[in-house]
Amino acid sequence: MSNKKNRRFKARDKKRKIANNKEKRKRYNICRQHRRRQYIHAEKVQKAIKYVEIFTKEKLCNAEILVLAKGLKFIPSPRLQNAKKTLINDFNELARKMRCKYHFDDGSNTYNRHPFLLKSGHKPSWANNAIENYLFSTRIELEKIQINTFKDNLSKNERMALQSLRKNDRIIVKKADKNSSTVVLDKDLYVKMAMNQLNDNIHYETINxxxxxxxxxxxxxxxxxxxxxxxxxxxxxxx
Structure with a gap:
């Protein structure tokens, strides 16, 4: 009887030991992956900071540096949250222009559009049956469109950093004159440098x-x- 108990205790201890080893291995792998992600992120920041010239007292986080290093011509992926709404708004603008052309175009094609013409936003009444049937059927087809998801070219932290940079009115972001890097300046310093140039009486003159x-x-x-x-x-x- 004692031998059976000993074997049972040994089997139970062995199972516990295996479970503990699995748990330790799991925690070790998680920590290892976390350290590896931190190392890769630090390498990205070190490479990105070479393309960002910082002349500001504001402290920029790593995500903001990564966003600025992408350049001023970088285009973030559009959000899909309001994609269908934007598409419908564009179609409504197209329908408005088609109705305006139907009501006000005389077919002579002699209209010279003024280069500084302001948009009136006039919404005319309905056009003929052919145009309205086309607009109605097209709108139905647009409503059926399914917006496909795609991979975002910015991470969540970089999205937040982009919004933070847009709301920060204490800095000015410009492209460097000599190379392709991005320059971050204090707004006060930027205004001071501009005023120093304008206050030069040799090249500029103050008018009343x-x-x-x-x-x-x-x-x-x-x-x-x-x-x-x-x-x-x-x-x-x-x-």
């Missing part, structure tokens, strides 16, 4: 009043004449 309105009154008719006059004569502006 602004002539912006007078220049606008002179330039707009000139631009209208150059734009529409040259188009009417059959050749475009070359300068």
């Amino acid at each position: 009043e602004s002539h912006t309105t007078a220049i606008k009154c002179l330039s707009v008719p000139f631009l209208e004449y150059r734009t529409f006059g040259d188009f009417e004569n059959g050749h475009e502006l070359m300068d």
